Amino acid sequence: MAGLLDGKRLLITGVLTESSIAFHVARIAMEQGAHVVLTGYGRLSLVERIARRLPAPAPVIELDVTDSSHLESLPARVSENVSGLDGVVHSIGFAPASCLGDSFLEAPWEDVSTAVEVSAYSLMSLTRAVLPLMSSPASVVGMTFDARQAWPAYNWMGVAKAGLESVTRYLARELGPRNIRVNLVAAGPVHTMAARSIPGAEGMEHQWAARSPLGWKADDAEPVGRSVCALLSDWLPATTGSTVWADGGFHAVGM
Template sequence: MMGILDGKTLLITGVITEQSLGFGVAKYAQEQGAKVILTGYGRLTLVKRIAQKLPEPAPVIELDVTDPEHLDNLSTELREHTDRIDGVLHAIAYAPETALGGNFLNTTWEDVAKAMEVSTFSYKSLATAVLPLMTEGGSVVGLDFDATKAWSVYDWMGVAKAGLESVNRYLARDLGPKGIRVNLVSAGPMKTMAAKSIPGFEQFEEEWKNRSPLEWDLTDSEPVAKACAVLLSDLLPATTGEMIHVDGGFHAIGA
């Protein structure tokens, strides 16, 4: 039986542990027939160890999305493993501790700039760095946390995600003529390493438990992985600039 990603080669970022959403996407993508290449930075040995736990061990390329040299060399490093990239998952976000946890009015521009560079601007940086290998079109997918609302404790990361949603639309505009679709998956809260770094994250757990019309499992990344796989496949050929909620329906329910 063919999978929806048969014959595709995907670049997956953001894998740190088995709980990472990027790992869930990589695992499901392989189960659907894709060849997967991972990127890692800072904890490369850890990423390489986690890569061995996929159904098919995947190669790992070092990539700091804030380093122009890394971005310039990305297509060259990818060519050691493939001559074509069909899809990219952007699962990268970071904000200094001072930019989170209720410190919104006191955060310095320096810390805000770092959050924006890593969490927002890198979406464009990654897409353009891979562009030389996306010669046959394809799909770029980013992971989001709905920024249409002001969330408790999320602070400047929420602003960075709002920027990500805007970048998504502009990338869709500029990459569409090249046959490349660009979409976001707005995921509900998950118990990942990134979530643990957000002071007061447990507030999200309670809110989702109380308001989500569908049961939401904070430890199950498969619903998010399946949505990403559909967007990375050829099943939605005329969908771009979109944000799909995979949050148990939380976004649709008022207080």
Template sequence: MGILDGKRILVTGVLTDSSIAFHVARMAQEQGATVVLTGFGRMSLVERVAKRLPETPPVLELDVTDDAQLDDLAERVSAHVDGIDGIVHSIGFTPQEALGGNFLNTQWQDVATAMHISTFSLKSLTTALTPLMKDGGSVVALDFDNSVTYPVYDWMGVAKSALASTARYLARYVGEQDIRVNLVSAGPLNTMAARSISGFEQLSERWPERAPLGWDVDDPTPAAKAVVALLSDWFPATTGETVHVDGGFHSTGA
């Protein structure tokens, strides 16, 4: 019997088997959950990766900037499960023009895209599925430490700061429905999303040296375990929180 036994979990952002979201989906199934995935853009790739999970879950298309897809999301999910107990928000995108040291030259339309997809989507995804969370539940979003600046991360760092604030406000307003909202702030990982950031190696090369526990950029398992724990009933009174899974990097100075 696992800690998610009988839970119904929707996981976004599974694109490759190196992603945190993939490992969350795998562990959730291993811990007894029924999993539904969403994907965007490269649906055939998501469906192919889904087959690498212990049990092949249904895969639904979801563009979080498309109101029509959000409006019928609960109905589409209901075709596979009779409710939702947990949501994993693993969605983020920033145009290249808003990354890589181009902070001062970035135009608003690129910032707006980053904020819409990476930040506002936490609210829109949660509210779209709230009707299916009649017995409460847990929402967990993947974050990256935004208490300081990092080279090349630029407007994605701003979007992540806004994500943290969004999670706190969302926790405030859905708490009365017994829905918890928390963040897992993982250290840099060698994922497809990370590799798309020009200069990613600048973010990750010193992380293992400064983190008191060390850090493996090729191992998403610690972050995935934290997400699964927060999806479970083991944190019944925790909401609006950020759990750092970064080897302790965030706690150290120069």
């Protein structure tokens, strides 16, 4: 029986540890028949070690989304491993420490601009870089944390995620004529390296578990990974410019 992603060629960014959402996306995608290429930044040997824990070998390509030379050479480096791309997963985000925490007013523009470039603008720059490799139809999926409201301590990362959600809509408009869909998955809090950098994240997890209609386990990224893979598949051909919530239903309820 063919898998949901049988034969799909995917570029997945953001794998750092086994707790990374991107790791679970890659694992589930492989289990569903996809060929996966990973990107890593900085600690490439760590990404390569984690990649060996996936169901099948996955090549790892270095990618700094703020480095134009990395982006320009990306198509050639991806082409060494797959003949084209049917899907791209953007699971990249970063904000300097000044952008998170108690005070929204104190972060300098240099830090804010870094958060916006890495966490929002990079969805466009990554997509633009690999566009020559993308098939038709194809799917681009990014990760967000519901940016419709202000969250404690999330501060400028929340602003960057709001920008990411807007970039998604504009990319969807731009790439729709090429039959390339662009969507986001808004996950509930998950135990990742990124989450550990957010002050008070543990308290938010308890609230999420208590209030979500379906419940929520912050140590289980499987539901989020499945949602991403569903968007990468051919089963949502008319969905683009959208945010799909994989948060146990927390976004839908009041106090």
